[in-house]
Amino acid sequence: MGGVIEGVDRIAVLRANALGDLVLAVPALEALRRAYPGARLTLLGRPWHARFLEGRPGPVDDVVALPPISGVSSTADGHKAPESLFEGLRERRFDLAVQIHGGGRHSNPFVRAIGARVTAGLCSPDAERLDLWVPYVHFQHEILRHLEVAALVGGTFDVFEPWIAVTxxxxxxxxxxxxxxxxxxxxxxxxxxxxxxxxxxxxxxxxxxxxxxxxxxxxxxxxxxxxxxxxxxxxxxxxxxxxxxxxxxxxxxxxxxxxxxxxxxxxxxxxxxxxxxxxxxxxxxxxxxxxxxxxxxxxxxxxxxxxxxxxxxxxxxxxxxxxxxxxxxxxxxxxxxxxxxxxxxxxxx
Missing domain, CATH: 3.40.50.2000 (Glycogen Phosphorylase B;)
Structure with a gap:
């Protein structure tokens, strides 16, 4: 769908939810790793992601464990993202930020606020648009949905089923x-x-x-x-x-x-x-x-x-x-x- 973006050294991927959600995102993460083999891929996730992925072979290099943020890392209302979080994420100077965390009503403004040079991801009709996006349609397999997003920025793939290394x-x-x-x-x-x-x-x-x-x-x-x-x-x-x-x-x-x-x-x-x-x-x-x-x-x-x-x-x-x-x-x-x-x-x- 799209070509590889030049000069990408740091990638942020938002997927801050539960175990099955992470597993279904793995093929897209692998596709991004394949397109940008020299880039550092950071998952914006939850504390459990950091514990589980630390030292584990796979496409993710490191995890930023987000605090509870309504519509992003928490389903509860009343949790606003602290400005200090955005400041820290902007300091990382991400070249590419990828949103595979739902339709984007809450997650797209979050992704845009971290200051990446290019944003890409999913957009439902009521969501803020990213630089590159594909429509979020409810009845679509999650693996294929995420691979469509990866393809926007040159991600290629030949394996569809997720794989997790046991250490x-x-x-x-x-x-x-x-x-x-x-x-x-x-x-x-x-x-x-x-x-x-x-x-x-x-x-x-x-x-x-x-x-x-x-x-x-x-x-x-x-x-x-x-x-x-x-x-x-x-x-x-x-x-x-x-x-x-x-x-x-x-x-x-x-x-x-x-x-x-x-x-x-x-x-x-x-x-x-x-x-x-x-x-x-x-x-x-x-x-x-x-x-x-x-x-x-x-x-x-x-x-x-x-x-x-x-x-x-x-x-x-x-x-x-x-x-x-x-x-x-x-x-x-x-x-x-x-x-x-x-x-x-x-x-x-």
Whole structure:
């Protein structure tokens, strides 16, 4: 779409959200690295990005951990970016600032304020325009959306699926917490930030029992309740890995697994990015935006539920306000479907 910009030595990329968002941005980050191999690439992210990416092979050279900023690094209202932050970012003299952090209503003014020579990124109809931009359309896969932005400034790519390196420190963390894990391990990740994306706990439990493999259940501390529901419904004990590992340790755990069964959530993307086969349960709209792009190692079971099971509000209109109900929109995916795909992938291990 566009050519490489001359004289780019310092690049800033805004992507300051959650785990899955980072993983889906990796192909675009790699495309930028390929276009500007001698430039320093700085991710404008959150504190967890700095911890996870420090010393990790990949396209990012360093991370600026942003404070909570409404619409940029926080979903909460009332957090204004301090002027001292902009002063510090301007002192870095970025040649190129890239926005792959949503439609741009909040993020584009932020990116323009850091003083880069050229800005590029996404623009929804209500967003401030950058120097180079592509339209933000809701139903588009995130990986392809970000690659379009990278292409604006000469980014080229031949790999679409993200890849994350697992380090010796990650494996050491896993060994320190869990010691020697059983072989043939299957991980279950029954949580999701949005409870509507959660397959029922009893379904996870039944699928695990039918596979007959050693099982580890993963989650953050906020997902302990649903993880314990799965464990209680299973006929055999499972290893609980809830709130015990950092992101790097979780990557090492998934690397050890033969299969991960998950909802649409960041850990599913992480598992796939470290090379582990996945079976995932998706709502149809989320599959468009964030599902795996290939099927050799990754199978997605989709719910076609189009309306809230309680009140009937549409899920297909991105302009519709979220209703107050948290009932699952993916409960209609059957255990038989998940087990069939899991067994197929496990036969090829």
């Amino acid at each position: 010796g420190a990650d494996r050491a963390e896993l060994a320190r917490v869990y010691g020697e894990l059983p072989s043939g391990l299957v991980a279950l990740h029954p949580g999701a930030t949005d409870p509507r994306r959660r397959w029922p706990a009893r379904s996870f439990a039944e699928a695990a029992d039918r596979l007959g493999r050693p099982v580890v259940i993963t989650g953050v501390e906020a997902e302990r309740e649903v993880a314990e529901k799965v464990a209680a419904a299973m006929r055999r004990p499972a290893v609980m890995a809830v709130g015990t590992l950092g992101v790097g340790g979780l990557a090492a755990l998934y690397e050890r697994c033969h299969l991960v069964i998950s909802n649409d959530t960041g850990p599913r993307h992480l598992a796939a990015a470290v090379g582990t086969a996945t079976v995932s349960v998706y709502w149809c709209g989320n599959l468009i935006n964030a599902g795996p792009l290939t099927r050799t190692r990754h199978r997605s079971l989709m719910s076609w539920t189009a309306e809230c099971p309680v009140c009937g509000v549409s899920g297909l209109d991105p302009r519709a306000e979220r209703c107050p109900h948290d009932e699952s929109w993916v409960a209609d995916v059957t255990v038989d479907e998940v087990v069939e795909q899991a067994e197929y992938l496990l036969r090829g291990e």
